[in-house]
Amino acid sequence: MALAMCLAPVPGPAPSAAEIDAAGEIAASARIDASGASPAVVALGAALFSDPRLSPDGRFSCASCHRPDAAFAEPGVARQRGRDGKLLATNAPSLLGLARRGPFRHDGAAPTLAAQIAVPLLAANEMANPSLAAVAARLAADRATVSDFEAAFGGGPTEARVVAALGAYLRSLTPEPSPFDRFQAGDPAALSPAARRGLTLFRGRAGCSACHLVDGDFRDGRFHDTGIAARRMRRPFPDGVRPSQGRIAVTGAAVDRFRVRTPGLRAVARTPPYMHDGSIRTLADVVRYYAAGGAAHAGLSPLIIPFAVDEGDVADLVAFLEALGETPTVPVSAAPAE
Ligand code: HEC
């Protein structure tokens, strides 16, 4: 059932009863390895993550849309293109700190990591495998891959093992050490004066920490209407792809229309463009969006409150957000806005 539910927003074949059973088995095996995956399982998961054999035509791996060299997002791309050549409705997020996240996806449609891993493997507009068993069978055709699975699990590729290995790898992706962490650990010089002013704004007048809690990954585990999904309804995608209406897709409750999960902000400078629809190009524009009070409409969260900023304040908040990750070695280009 969970698998069927999380596949609902993407057009594609309904999962068969066997696949739904597999999801239960997969969830169970993912829980087991959450309690301590062996290094061999994590290494196998890392290899699978970048393995194009995960897609039937060998054109897509997970790393196609979640680049390991870019905080596991795809900088510069507002919406990813799937195997059917069409753009998805949402932006691929960073996968750092995934172990502390969940439910998964911007609308929380995937209750477990195992359920979420099945989505890109099966969705018609992502990798489009006919079943998880087909993925395992493709991997089982290669002797070297079979021995890697045997070394990790004591047996060859199965659907549950493919998902468990990917899950163990994803859970191992911890956020990169940042200037902010060194500052929190007691080194005041780790943050520039601008970033320190930005932190004061973030916690104070700008009101950001009401939802992006200043600890861990800067999330609150909740869903809020920040006006982005509502604005997208008024500004449909030029290619006609149906935009997300947020959490309502999962709960059916009118109050959840346009509510989206608060994303974490670790390494955020490395993953433009921003928001679930990739509609904001730069961090400075994100700050200006909030300062203007978001996109006004009836359901807007009362926690989105306009605040006065000059360009110095914008630069300070951006300096703080940049200090939540490594500085990219190559400047990240902004994406075209739709
Ligand atoms: C065609 C591009 C594409 C491919 C290929 C892809 N993903 Fe994603 N991924 C996305 C997008 C877009 C989202 C955001 C979904 C949403 O919230 O609507 C996402 C979301 C996720 C999430 C949820 C993150 C969160 O914060 O909730 C996980 C986990 C994930 N992907 C893992 C994977 C794995 C593992 C693979 C390979 C099996 C994979 N992805 C392949 C585009 C892709």
Ligand code: HEC
């Ligand atoms: C009412 C809760 C709330 C408040 C207050 C808030 N945010 Fe957010 N933030 C969210 C949610 C929810 C999203 C996801 C919106 C979407 O994807 O449509 C988000 C998205 C973001 C993103 C994009 C992250 C990404 O990877 O795409 C950034 C950056 C951000 N917020 C920074 C800030 C800053 C800076 C402030 C203060 C000026 C702030 N937020 C205030 C809830 C909030």
